[in-house]
Amino acid sequence: MSRGPVAVVRFSSLGDVLLAAHVPSFLKRAIPDAATLFVTKGRYATVLAGHPDLDGLLLLDDGSSADDAVRADDAWTGPPILARGALPDLAAGLRAAGADTVMDLHGNLRSAALRRAVGGARVVRAPKHGLRRRLMVHAKWIHTRPVPPLLRSYRSLAGLPPDASLRPWLRDAITAEDRARAADARSSLAPGGFAVYGVGARWATKRWPLRHFVALARAVEREAGLAPRFALTPGEPGTEAALDALLGAGFAHEAVTLDLRALAALASDAAVLVSNDSAVLHLGPALGVPAFGLFGSTVPAFGFARQGPRDAVGEIPLPCRPCGVHGRDRCPLGHHACMESLTPEIALDTLRPLLATVAAA
C-alpha cells in the first residue's frame, strides 16, 4: 500500500457512504502516516464533518441544498475541502493533492471517469458483487454464495485482517451542537438504558410494519428495561402520524424526528439500534452500538448486515425473497409477507441473545 495520500471514492448513497467512511480509519491503522481523502457528493459532507481519520474532502456538486451548508460557511469545522465541483474539478483536486492511490468503492461509470481523469494514480477497486446480488434475485435456483459483510472486504482492501476491530468514527465526530439538537429526545433517558428504533426506509418493501415495531419495543422494555425511541430522519417515509396514533396519548415523546447527526448523537448512548435495512442501520458500526436489522424484500446475504461484532438480523424464509436488489414501492405479490409475517415474537427471539450481550457489557 502506498504511503502517499489515498483517496476513497464513494459518491452515494447515504448508507453506503456511512460504511465507506470506515475505510479512512482502516487505512490510518494499516498505514499510520498516510493521508486520507474522501470523494463524495456535496450533500454528504456534513455527515463526514469531524471524522477523526479524514484529512480532506472533495465534493461533487449535485445541486442539493445540503451543499449550501459547506459552500461558504465560515463555521465549517469539517476536514479541509480540497475541491468542489464537477468531475474534472475533483480530478484536478486529487492531482494537486498528490493522491497516488484511488480506492474506488463505487464502481460506476462516474467513478471510472474520475479514475481516468486523475491518471497515474494506483487504482484499488472494491468488488462490486452486483451480478451475485442479481442472481440471488432473478436466478434463485442457482446456489449463489452470500456476499460477505462489506466492512470485512473493506478491511482487506486496506490491508487489515477482515475481522480487525472497528473504530466508531462517527461517535468521535459528534459535536456539542449535535447533542444539543438531540437533547429533547434524549431527556430522561439514562446512558445504555434505551433502544433506538429506525422505523423509516426509502422503499416500502423494506419497512417493517409500525405496529410490529411498537409491539417489539414494548416487549423489549418489559424484558430488558430499555425505553424506546422511534426515530425518523426528516423527509424519510415512515408516517409520523401513523406512529403517533399507534403510540397513543402520553407516549408521543417516544417518536422523534432528527437529522442524521442528531440521531447519531441520540443513538450513541443507546444500548441497541433496531432498524429496517436503511442508512440508519449503518449508524450502529459507526457508533460502536450493536445493530439489529429487519430484512424483508432484501437479504443479509447482499452484504449490508452484520457489520459489527454483535450485530444480528431478523428475517423469515420465503421463496420470493429477495425480490429486488434495492427494495420496491410495493410488494409484487400484494401481501408483503416478508415483513407482515416477521412477527414481533420472531424478531424478539433473534434479538434476545444480542440483548443478553448488552446486559452483560
Ligand code: SF4
Ligand atoms: S413478500 Fe416476497 S415478493 Fe413481496 S415484497 Fe416481500 S420478498 Fe418481495
